[in-house]
Amino acid sequence: MLDWLLAEWTQVLGFATGAACVLLAGLRNVWTYPIGIANNVVLFVVFLGAGLYAAAGLQVVYLAFGVHGWWRWTRKIEQNPTYIARTPRAAWPLLAVAGLGGAAILLWLLTSFTDSEVAVADALTTAVSLVAQYMLNRKWIENWFVWIGVDVVFVGLSIAAGLWIIAALYALFIGLCVFGYGSWRRVARDQSAERESAVTA
DSSP, X not given: OHHHHHHSHHHHHHHHHHHHHHHHHHTTOTTHHHHHHHHHHHHHHHHHHHTOHHHHHHHHHHHHHHHHHHHHHHHSGGGSTTXXXXXXXXXXXXXXXXXXXXXXXXXXXXXXXXXXXOHHHHHHHHHHHHHHHXXXXXXXXXXXXXXXXXXXXXXXXXXXXXXHHHHHHHHHHHHHHHHHHHHHHHHHHHHHHHHHHHHHO
């Protein structure tokens, strides 16, 4: 067991910090961001070693998004623990364009400059993950549905790369995303009820 832990310590650490990060996000706890940044550093090393170049690069961008989210959750409207918003209708086309456009650019980079054998899935999950992270930073509740879609694909991608611990992590993420959505939905319902009470009072 000790030999296995020593051999796979980066995946184990990635598993632990990743699970904690998503759980804290579901609880709307700002500590999701510093723990998420630590997770980004670990997974950068893991994915780079496995040849998942876009996923590795994604961790660098995630780190920047983590700083952005940390700032928003402590300085902007999102700092209110009970604040939850729906994704604005006008934002959906922009999010779709950003996701598809980002995936196309990453696919070109991966097929042109790397030896990636899973370029399509790697590019798509990377681009859509960035969209989901932006939505999370804004506390748009639909971010959880986007994350679930990404995590389902990432389970298969990790298995294809031989990263079984990371595959288990993303399978766990799916359950944590369901928990996160339920938690946020309850808060949003309470928030809506409070507003209605204030109006009728």
